[in-house]
Each structure stands twice: as C-alpha cells, then as structure tokens.
Amino acid sequence: MSALELRLPYRTVKARPFPGLAVGLSLLPSLAAALLVFGPPPWRGEVGVLVGLTLLAHLLAFFATDRMARYPGREVWGLAAFNLLLFTLLLLAVLALGRLYYSRAFLLLATSLAFPLLLLYLHHLPPVRLALLPGGLADRLRSIAKGVRPIEDLEEAEGVVADLHHLDPRALPLLAEASLRGLPILHAAAVYEGYTGRVPLEGGFGEGLLALSEGNRGLYPYFKRPFEVGLVLLFAPLILLLGLLVALLVYLDLGRPVLFAQERMGLGGKPFKAYKFRTMRGAPREGAYAGEEANRVTPLGRFLRRYRLDELPQFWNILKGDMNLIGPRPEQKVLAEAYAREIPLYPLRHAVRPGLTGWAQVEQGYAEGKEETLVKLAYDLYYIKHLSFWLDLRILFKTLWVLLTGFGAK
Template sequence: MWAMRVLEIQLPYRLVKPRAFPRVLLGLSLVPALVAGLIVFGFPPWQGGVLGLVLLTALAHLLAFFSTDRMARYPGGREAWGLVAFNLLLFTLLLIAFLALGRLYYSRAYLLLSTLLAFPLLLLYLRLLPPVRLALVPGGLSDRLGEVLGGAFRPLEDLEAAEGVVADLHHLDPRALPVLAEASLRGLPILHAGLVYEGCTGRVPLEPPFGEGLMALAAKDLGLYPLFKRTFEVGLVLLFSPLILLLFLLVALLVYLDLGRPVLFAQERVGLGGRPFFAYKFRTMRGRPREGAYAGEEEGRITPLGRFLRRYRLDELPQFWNVLKGDMSLIGPRPEQRVLAEAYARENPLYALRHTVHPGLTGWAQVEQGYAQGKEETWVKLSYDLYYIKHLSFWLDLRILFKTLWVILTGFGAK
C-alpha cells in the first residue's frame, strides 16, 4: 500500500459517518426526565399534570441535546461544559415560560433535578466521542495536516482498520488512485483534506492557487436562511432593546465625563457588496482615530475607561443601530476600514469574498482569534471569515452568539 499514514483525530463534527441525529443521543436525552420523574413522583402510571410535565421536559431536553449536537459540529470545543449549560438553560427557561403562560402544572424540584441529571450525560457524550482512525494519503493539503495537528503519524500498511481515507482531491498523485478505488470498494468515505483541515482548525486554507478559498464562495448555498437570519437578528435586538438602551445611556454618560463631547464617532467601513457605510462607536481615545491605523498603534491615546470599554466590547453598542438600519448583521465578518480593505484586496484576491455577506457586530474570527494586528494576523482572520461564509448556518450563528457571551465575560482578544 502506497506511503499511507495513520491519522487519528476527534473530528469536531461528523464528517465520516454523518447522521441527522445520533440514536444514542436520542436515548440519552430521554433518561433525565424519566429518572427525575421516578425520584420525585414515584413509579408510573403518572396522572394528569405530572405526565404532561414529564413529557414536556423530555421534549425540552431532546431539543437541548439536538441543539448542542449541532453546535458542537464546528471546531473550537474547549468550552464544552459552557455549551451544554447554555443549551440546557435556554430550553429549560423556554419550558418554564411555556408552563407559566399555559398555567400548566410544574414542580421546581423536578425541573431542577432533571436538568442536573441531563448536564453530565450530555457533557460525557461530547467529551467521550472516540477518535476517528483515518488513512492519510500524502500530497498537497494532506501534508499540511501534519503541521497543523503537530504530530508524527505512523505508517499504515492497509485499509483494514481505517474508518475513512483523507486525500487532497484537488492535487491528487496518480499513485493514490488504487488506494481510493479500494476505499470505495470497502465502502469507506473518502474525505477531502481541505474539509478535514477546516474541521480541525475552523479556517479555510489560503495557500496559492487559492482553490480552497474560492470554494468558500462556490459552496455557499444558503437557501432561505438569509431571510430568516435578518428577521431573527432584528427580533433579538428589539427583544433586548430595553437593556441595550440602558447600557447605551450609561456608557454615553461615562464617555461624556471622561472625554466630553461628542461621545460617538462614525468611521467609514466596507459592507455587503463592497459598498461603504458609516459604523458608529463610542469614543475610547483622545482625539480622532487615524484612517488605516491598527488598534495597537493607537494604544497610547486610549483612556483607562476606553480600555475597559474595548475589553468588554461596550464601545460597539451603537452598532446595534447599524444592525437595525440593515448596514450590518449581528453575526458576520467584522467590517474593515475602507482604506485597509482596499489595500488588502490588492494584495490578496480572496479578501473581497468577505463582502459577499453582511458584516457583523460579532463573528467567527472575533470569537476564535480576536482583533487582528498587522497583515499576518489579518490573513489568519480572513481564513476564519471564509470558513464562516462557507459554513454559514443557524447553528454556526448560534455557536458564535454563545461564544460571544464568553468573549464578553473574559475580554478575550481585546485591543
């Protein structure tokens, strides 16, 4: 067998054996509601409101498990416990709201116990997924996988123990064809090395001749999701508008006391289709920011209050108005200054692909990398942005919203 190696990885989402919803997860999602019912209400048959409560709780857990499974298909799973807690809390609160609005029977002890039982089951499911044993065919991006994963792979003599084959299908050595033919006869999935790279890193490879990066645009088939995305995001902003307005007024007062008037400034950024618009932010530094300057280059002019606002992204509160106006989305690639965007597009032809979707208040690059400083970090940011465009979905957006809450609490990546 020609020069294959063993690649054992725990893929963030199911590339090898995709299923709409794993049956083991379906079974696990029903256990907490039933066990808590036995402990709190005793053995069935349960009557009336008790039975309805158990069934509704089982449905809420099923939705929480399904949502967690979908969100966990994207890389960057270091916060698995937070992801589990986020979904269980979200759907438990929705269940409580439904029970309260419908004036249905509920038990606080039962809801608390069932949620506490669901948490470790779902966390174990995410953490104990076994690694996938793949046959790595050398050449092209397959060689890059070794660098990315930082490991030396053992030689592989045959496909007996393999669960799939990884090869760079865009730059395939003819000697690999017998390997792929045998894999096909055995019913093994053949995975493009670019997809595995994306699954491990959350980034699209940008090396010339830029084939993988261009696939970010070619593979974009969003259907009706952009319409739902706009409605969902505007509804979310309006729902939390009292809290947003309260924070806005408080920050505006603090900026006024710190820097005087004006408390806001507008800066030209590039939006959908390359069209410019003005993004609004709270002032965080003395004087006006220079066009084309990186955040780190203005460090000396940032006030202590401004540094605090930047750390927790409070300086970007005015951009909720840009979202309502339609200049921006809640989630998408961060809008770049026009002078920098034009310079980057001249150096890298893939940079313009960022403008095929609305820019966002938060985005995949922001929660994974933070602010970019300099050209090298900008190209890394671009690889994250293209991953977002290629894999854009409700579940990825929900994952970014969750990670944004984590970023705000920790101040990750602030400049």
C-alpha cells in the same frame, strides 16, 4: 510508502442525522426524576404535562448541542451547559406564562441528571481514524494536527484523506487500494476546514474561490435578518440602558462628542458609517491599526474595548440594515481597499452583511497586518461557506465567553 493515521472527532468529518441514542438519553433524566419525585406512573394530568414539557426541553437541548458541536471547538461542556440552561429557561417561561404546575425538586433533579448524560453522549463515540496520504494540503494537515502517527494497514482506517489536486505520485497505490476496499476518500480541504474552522488559503486561493459556490445554506439566509432584528428589539431596553450609562461615563472621561463615526465596508463593498463610543483622546486616524493608537486610549477606553462596550452604538447599524448581528466584522474602508489590492479574495468577505460579532472574532480575535488578515479571511470564508442557524448560535455562545474574558481585544 506508508500512510499516516489522523484521528478527528466524528462530528467534524461525518454529517450524521440526529441519532436514536441521543433521543433515548434525552428522555432518561425526566423519566428518572419523575419516578424519584412523583413515584411510578400513572401520574395525574398536571404532572404528566410537566414531565412531557421537560422531556421536550431536554430533547431540544440534546438536538441543539449535537448540531452546534459539529463545528470546530473544544468548549463541549460549555455547549452542554449553555443549551440546557437556555431550554430550561424557556421551559420555565412556558410554565409561568401558562400558569402550569411545576415542581422545583423535579426540575432541578431532571436538569442535574441531563448534564452528565449530555456530556456522555458527546464523548461516547471514538474519533474517526483516517489514513492521511501525502501531498499538497494533506502535508499541511500533518503539520498542524495532533497525534499523527504511521498506520500499518488501511484495514485500520475508516477513510482516506488526500489532496487529489496535489497528490504525491508515490501514494497512488494506496489510493487504489483504498478504492478497492471501498473506503471513502475525503478531500483534504474539507477535513482541513473541519479541523481548523478555516477555508485553506495557505497554498493558494483555489479553495477560497469555492467557498461561495459550495455553500449549502438552505432557507436560513431568508429569515436570518428578521430573526436577528427581532432579537435586538427584544433586548433593546437593556441595550439602551447600558448605552446611556456608557455614554455618561465617556462624557465624564472625554467630554463631547461621546460617539464617533468611521467609514466601514459593508455588503457588496458599499461603504457605510459605523458608530462607536469614543475610547481615545483626539480624533481617530483613518487606516490606523488599533495597536498603533494604544497610547491615546484612556483607562476607561481600555475597559470599554476589552468588554466590547464601545461597540454598543452598532446595534443602531443593525436596525438600519448596515450590519447583521453575526457576520464578518466590517473593516475600515481605507484598510479594506488596501487589503483588496494585496489579497485577491479579500472582497469575498463582502458577499454577506458584516456583523457585530463573527466567527473570526471568536476564534482569532483582533487582527492587524497582512498575515493576520489572511488568517481572518480564512475564518470569514469558512463562515460564508457554512452559514447556518447552528453556526450562528455557536458564535453567539462563544461571544458570551469573549465578553466575559475580553479575548482578542485591542
């Protein structure tokens, strides 16, 4: 029996420290721009401070992009642009608050040079070549992965992927050969997660049960809540202004009340009242899917739903402690209880606070029915298992794209 070759981006398979190549590339744009704008060193003190701060900003942009790119997704150029813009804005804020010297020509040139170098860094390594052994979840990987082809010899592989719980007996000689060669043996479930961004639930619920126990979240959960509340308070004036405008539009469209409250399932399975702007005529029905209510949604309501403006009142739920900014979306209590009876692992979603946005929302969009909810649960369990600052930042970035495109709205 021969194995199959599976090629995957190295960041989704191998956890590596921040490499020296990234550090070197992050320093080049600022130094090159300084040479072109200010001439060769030594530079006067204020120029040296500007160059040093720009070096730091680009180093942080490279580091953040490297960490965020370790999660599944194809929007690499967007990550690079997002982080360069973010840290350049922070740099400008530091220069303005400190009343420090700056040069528009230098900053523009340095940032323009940093973008292609950051993309070059993200693409410089070839994909990891893995030998996929048949059986169990590995067969599922074979059906969804692109570019799978037979591999002639394990010498061509950098590792072996196998579902050791459901390994095809005919693949045992290949597994023994891989061990003798010293090739790393990767569990098919871990590779599946890195490829899809979901915890595998297709063949049963065993892997999902490990989602909470295997997670290594470090200290982040302890400062996640203060960080998110601080972020909401920082943008509170803008949120309040936008909320008042939407409230006025809803009043003109549907009259009073402009808000409605719906019972949703929160942390630990404890219900709470989630607030939203009204988008449809009449009172919402408990347990009804959004698609079933489409004929009652007004044109303004469709616009608000498309760009998630109807969810602005849920920032109050965040401040109250009912929700986080990022986490699994809270489901209606009636539906959550029904899903819990049909899907044994569904209550695991309630191990963390629900969020205004989440991994399932930016990857899948709105879900209704058991099958779509099972996929949504797989995304939610991935988030719970891999909860980190960088994953949350990746979700925030993708949320901006969702808001601009209206992806997944109902």
